[in-house]
Amino acid sequence: MTRLHVQLAAVAAVVCLALAPFVLSPFSITLMNYIGIYSLVAIGLALLTGVGGIVSFGQAAFVGIAAYATAWVSALNGYSPWLGLVFGVAVTCCVAAILGVVTLRLQGHFLSLSTVAWGLAIGFLFGNVEGLGRFNGISSIPPISIGSFALVSSAQIYFLIWGIVAAVLLLGYNLLDSRLGRAMRALRGGNTLVESLGINAFQIKLVTFVLAAFLASLSGWLYAHMSRFISPGPFDAGMGIEYLMMSMVGGAGSLLGGVVGAAVVTLLKNSVQDYLPLIAKGASGQLEIVAFSALFILFLQWARQGIVPFVARYLPKIKRERPQPASPLPRRPQPTPGELLLKVDGAERRFGGLVAVNNVSFEVRSGEILAVIGPNGAGKSTMFNCLTGALRVNKGEIVFAGRPITHDAQSRIAKAGVARTFQHVKLRPRMNLLENVMLGTYARTRTGLFAGAFRLNQREEASARHEALMQLERVGLGEKPFELAGNLPLGNQRILEIARALAADPALLVLDEPAAGLRRQEKLRLAELLRSLRADHLTILIVEHDMEFVMSLVDRIVVLDFGSKLCEGAPAAIRSDERVQEAYLGGVA
């Protein structure tokens, strides 16, 4: 299957959708309209929950804010629904931005619980504000009109709704395939990973969050002007769950899944309403929600992946072409070999009463490979985390390329030119090799939200793609750039992380136990790769456990023991140092 096939399928789908109102009964068209309106929210949730990993129970509140805003503007104050659109979107996005700034730093389930909280609070607000009709809602909302043509019947508004859905899908897929989209897709890998690539994780989360709210506001606007009447009911917490269900059923993380999920849930709900009265007379209303919740629970227990990813597995893979040569990305000025690059001066880090790193000082000169070694618990990892900004030192100073970075955030240190790898490999297993390496180019590129969604900056994208391919080839993984990263063996995953780090054009490459868990052959390959990088004048700092691996590779070694620096020198000198032997072997034999 090629790209052309995908495009043909998309065109066919659009044609079918465009012809549908001429074939379907009015009732079916109304149903389709609801599906389209719910799809918008579900697509937003697919971005937020599926892609970004932020589970939100509160999207219905955003739909409600926009619906009430446009109803207030058009029904209560007599302005045009289009003004209602602008107002609704603006209010919703503002509320989302404020909520996002306040809550998005929360971790894991705390964040999701906060969405329950504000979802409920906003939901209660609709029914209790005097000016918004309390529980009676707002009626006689005018229809949307284009020029003098009012979209009154369901067949008329159908085209507007599905036009918006199609546009959102197109722009959404463009976005996910752009610089910002890749950053969003990296969010699930955790903050440490994202920040290590020079990406401000909080900012990306906020953008994703507001984007999801924006889609919900479009949905709310359409809803208000289609049903011409609103009340608090359709925006309560229960509906918030239903939206979440739609996006999960369709396949969280898949935008198309949002549409499929909205369709499945809406049609299912409709047929449940049709058939339940046949089974249980008089109790259908209650049973509906029971049947629905039960189905959702069963789904979460047994088929969490969702429909679209499940179907996609059986479709032929899309054949993609290798990236073409393109103009290179700008490079940072590299330090002259032999120059002082990194200086750690009297670093100290405490955890309560434990001093994990105690008054450690050392220097890294440009073009060398320096290893920090030491037995278990020597403070290597803590030292490493302080260098990359994952932890702060309590005392002392760290200077990189003449600039103090002691108190800088991780992403700033990464932008300054320190690229790192992880002891426990942090890749995005569902993204391919090329995309994983392209994540590394984030700090070197500029394409933003709009340019990404509208594909305005294809030159830069091509450059980034080419750069990523070159780095893959440099480390020897250039054969299959479209393989999923999760399919690689551990040794190659480590090497892929190095390629990603290289794509950031670093001045200093910091490797956290790169040989851990590797087989002998893999270690040899890794050592060879690192030597070839040194030949290119790259400076490398390795924190390592494996003496054999380090001894034959590095120029200088710093030995830590119990948090303090034991000694420093060339490998041969370290090997014969009695203090090192004692630290490692517990005494000279």
Place this chain on the structure above:
Amino acid sequence: MTSDIAAILGIDGIATGAVYALVAIGTVLIFTVTRVIFIPFGDIAAFTALTLAALDAKRFPGTGALVVILACLATLIEIISLIRAGEIRLLPRALLFYLVLPLAVVGAAWLTMRAEPPLAVRLVLALMLITPIAPLLDRIVFRPIADGSVLLLLTVSVALHYALVGLGLLFFGPEGVRTEPLTSFSAEFAGVLVSGQTMLIVIAALVFSGLLYLFFDFTLVGKSLRATAVNRTGSRLMGIRPARAGTIAYLLGSLMAGVSGILIAPVNTVFYDSGFLIGLKAFVGAIVGGMTSYPGAAIGAVGVGILESFASFESSALKDVIVFSLLIPILIWRSLASLHSEEEIEE
């Protein structure tokens, strides 16, 4: 606001808060042992009130049918999973726990019912009928995904709440109930009249929290529950079965929720869907305690009760808005306070 009104509101708040505290402690108990944020606890409390009301009206409560249905489902699932695991010798035990025991409870309640028992017996009956529900739901809903992420469990738990609300309407009907006060006693403290019901609520909350404390600190089962809460794998290696610990936690939690339901029924009119707000407010309290501390949860819940009481005096329409908006700053505070390592999100 005069000091008199403030005192009345304060006492009112403490009483409401004490009810929330019982549910909050149950929520913390379940969360620490099973990692499930059990939103439906409020529903359990409301169902207890409805059960008691039905018993008072000499009707057999819908709870019985609910327990029977859940027991049959749980038994079916247990049998299937035992057969799959090839552990057929465990079948009798499973039948005893998942089918015979719940049915025996329902049967006993039905027989006792016919003798038109006094209030004290009816209270026991209501609690007996309500306690099997949560453990059975645990078997049906949560056990198959016990090792899932907290977020997955939370999503399932929210869905479960909606199922229970539907079942509540089906089994109890749409009418609200208010049961007879448990006592008509009242006393005056510093010029403010305090009803016996209020005192009873506070005393019950204190007694049950105290009992729970004793259980955890002085019994082996209690200690095994605490061990499971700290480290599931570790306690499994020590021969503690997390599933069994979970069942005990659900039983105890339901008991707490049941007691709170009985206490609140004479004070507030309880509907089939009243549980959600009770559960969520208790939950706000539980979060104050970081979802791990029992005293923290109790203090938080009382705080929520007092806040709600004053908020409803200022603006009765917006009291829920105020309470839930307050959750956000609390969450931020808790999230900053808990320095837990980053949990990677499930792929």
